[in-house]
Amino acid sequence: MVFKKLLGAFGVGGPTVDTVLATPSVQPGGLIQGQVNLVGGTQEAKISGITLTLVARVEIEHSEGESDGLASFARYSVSPPLILAAGERCSVPFAVPAPYETPVTSVAGQHLHGMSLGVRTEVEISGARDKGDVDPLGVEPLPLQRQVLEAFAALGFRFHSADLESGHIRGTGQSLPFYQEIEYLAGPQYAHLFKALELTFLAAADRVEVVLELDRRSSDVINHHVLDRSSAGQDLTAVVDGWIQQALAHGGHGHGSHGHGSGGALLAGAAVGVVGGLVLEEIMDEVVEEAFEEIFED
Template structure:
């Protein structure tokens, strides 16, 4: 990677920065490490702080339609308080812990269409510049992979993966957005529900699995949805009966979906460990920026990510294998990722 010039408030001739992440995808709740490489400019500069921001591309729904933008959902100060001499090269190592709810961007090495990045902010003598922006790869937790593997063996297919702005009420959700994985129903459930949406909400003790049946009409003329929540622990990743467990979850949800003949509150609660009723809340906290750097609320991150990029899941004998539908879709994913990072850096 080439050093990125910080023009903006520091001016031409200021320090340059290049953040290099350690190779390989990170894990939610795990360490993200690397080094921030600095190179001095044409004079000495006092580096007040070096801050890394976790950024996501999201989509927000509102009364006028949908909008897409970049949202900062966490920040870490990794260094500062030193003078960078003219022309000096210096490296600052870092290690920070990702939020447990950080969404997965890939499965078995295949992209899901979720775009995350790490952006470097350099504060020099009271002026701040957002410089380097690097793509962040995150793989699912072992228990998430086990559930996805079971889904593949049961015959489900993946349609898309999104980040949704807002909160799922009644859950322990911490981030201002949640990842939603849209599933094509397995044949044994297709007569009742055509699509499901799956959300993982992890924390240090385990994970909530939120399932929602599709809202479209057809099986029920009104098109009502049904939701259910289940709780698992991280140490259950190796249990041998995930197919049976997951099959039971979806049979319960399909039955509930069929029982909704009229609008009403989501009063049914289902739990594999414990459960609570919930609905979708449009509550925002944290720091968010929409468009490219424009604030959308406070100085924090809330967001809704756009529809998936056509990622599909094909189940084989070895379990769930993620593939991209055709070279055109693969190119689209790459192009959109590039556009996001390039556009963000230009601001």
Template sequence: MVFKRMLGAFGVGGPAVDTVLANPSTRPGLMLGGQVNLTGGSHDVEIDHITVGLVTRVEMEGAEQEYDALVEFHRVQVAGGLRLSEGQQMSLPFQVAVPWETPVTDLYGQRLHGMTMGLRTEVAIRGAVDKGDLDPVYVHPLPVQERILEGFGRLGFQFKGADLERGHISGLRQSLPFYQEIEYYAAPQYAHAVNEVELTFVANEYGVDVVLEFDKRGGLFSGGHDSFGRYHVAHTDADQVDWAAQVDAWVRQALDGYQSMHAGHGYGQPAYGAPGYGHAAYGHHKEEHHERHGGPGMGAVAAGVVGGAALGFAGGMLADEVFDSFGDDEGGDEEE
């Protein structure tokens, strides 16, 4: 934060902390660096440990209703076993490796509606723990993710919102306890068959798995049902593919496959074509808790981006004030 915060858990005269990020904008797979600045209070203290953790809000499935919970999904120890003298100033540098599966929060310089992300500093002194304030973090898409999002926009899909669902996707290796859903209203050319499309990315150091879920219009086949498509693309495919054509092929492939299966003809896996043309998998892909039904660098994150309005994001973004939605909720934390 831009001000020093007194550590309330340690009473009047306790130390103060000020965590400063070198650059709050990042991408999955990169390092998020900064420093924790400590100022001693009116007496000496022994610090057991100082950690920083990435936290976000995740939609959980309760016994009777859904609710949001603040989840810590990655943490790093900054220091341990320190003595902070009265009035002493100390700066402790840190580096956090941003997990490859970290969800996208920002695009074209704006926060995706429904997404929050922050770095929380935790200081433990004599067994008492103060979790401190949250510093906002802005996670921009990997190049191949950005190209795919641009492809959806160019086809006329309109951004609806984004959220994080607790659970895992069947058949994919996944290290985080949640996955992101980026929701679109169907583009006009698919509106006769589809109401909405949900897009999920699961990235690793080699590439990105792309999972599409389609909320189909009732009456087209056998009533309103979901259908699915799953594809894999390499990071190196980012600038090798016409992504509008690719996304169109994925959408039509998944819908045609669903129709063929329900017509009794089955549906074979399509052949690989140009780079980025992954194979499709159909069927339910999400397994959720509670029994619910060396990559590219930052480059020019803020330079040369195409206007969000032209790519389906008009009216679907929020300013930085959305970070306030973290509130004071400390209940529901879940470590990686």
């Protein structure tokens, strides 16, 4: 679905923008490609630049509970200054990378309820900036991520929900100011030991970090693991089962293992903790909010 909005910041008769994604779905680290189509208004416009911003709806905890806001996590300038004549049509092609830590929004074409990501187009004319065009972005998992998700499914775990949490997971290579939590209800063989499990992926070019948090009745159990490219294409069901067994055996904040979980501790104290905060935009842009609601709300 494409949103075409009048650039209200420039008044009646101003130019319009319509961003079309040639790749409405990508993988982390992949290229987001498309073009920004501009149509001149009733008079000439001097465009200082066009910026694409990747945005996501993120939950943040505070003293009064939880609320959500819009977080931008990557910005790309895709056009030099240009002059758009009255009524002129202009297309600006682009190809920008999705960060490797970009959260997954769908698996096998099925949208993960609770995930809202988009590409926002900002056009600046004579010092005025308009954020008037937002397009939804789908993100499918990397092969290693997909293999881990398939392993949980094979073990009888059932997807429950997904969201983005502000903060940082200590002891990891996390670079974005938020992280994704994918929650599964425990498989039948584990239901008597814990109720649910939260999974976080922190991907990089050569590896995928996996943080597991088991929701036990007495306390949470957290383990950290790393898969490198050598694991690609392999059935990870036994590996993931081993991770869970290891977490249950430790019964507390666990260390990590490398590759298939057979190595020693990767990081000491790989416990999950939220430190610092995420500065969210104080007021979610109405255009972005309406777009997200129309796209992602059931």
